[in-house]
Amino acid sequence: MEPDKDNANPTILNPSDLPSRRRESSVKKREDGGTGLFDDLVSSYNYLGDPFERPVSSSDSDDDSVEDIDEQEIYDLISSISDPEHPLSLGSLAVVNLPDIRILPPTSPHSSISTVVVEITPTITHCSLATVIGLGVRVRLEQALPPRFRVDVRIKKGTHSTDEAVNKQLGDKERVAAALENGTLMGVLRKMLSTCE
Template sequence: MISGLINENPTVYEKSERRVRIEDIKDPEHPLSLEQLRVVTEDSVEVDDEKSHVRVTFTPTMEHCSMATLIGLCIRVKLMRSLPSRYKIDIRVAPGTHETEDALNKQINDKERVAAALENPNLVEVVDECLLPSFE
């Protein structure tokens, strides 16, 4: 067992078999996808193509998860890299699932904070690692 993890034994769910699959994003702490941990589900992704708007509501595995900001940033970067630039991306923590929900929502949706975070090469390296498809 790897020691020093914040959540050493998360609940792991089976990947669902469906025609439309949520892109896998690796959890920053475990070699599991956010989908496997049910941090992000198909139901938590809303797309309004007419209004060019995407909203993802994610549920951290613990209400004091220190990785929640990084998870939100990974989701945002994945969408930024995958969608045409016309889309407005809104990332939210599910209501009542994190003790600093309001601060997290503000931070991961603030363009200037996101831009500053993405100027940090160490942070970009961590995000890129979470977005690699070869974690299974």
């Protein structure tokens, strides 16, 4: 038991209600509205194919369509981070929410730098671990996004008693770098990120 938990009894969202990427590709293709139940009746490598002719690689044509990094993808990257207090994901605790993630395009046509803005919502307004959570989100995104993205993680306005102070900390590059030198803190972050897929 850890009586010193800030919020021992947080509200939990059900996985079915969390935002997820619809299986767009499969949904779009199926004009008939089915689920593809009958697609596997004839196995994909059945005798009717001709292995002697070079397969026209269908993936080549697929390769042309570009799937851009979008808000949902950012959400998927960070929603599986564990809360430092509970063995629950930031997504199911509603600490990170899809509508609070924005991708800002490059500010000028000459720049290739996009910005990802993530606003996190602590489970309670005096959560002492908000900074750690913010740091975890930041580290995760910096590791997982290509360098053409700037990452901006902040506490959602009005959800924390000291949100401005925390935001200052999270936005200060040098303080973030210094924090990452701290062994204990890195240990906590590693544990949080270990549940990420």
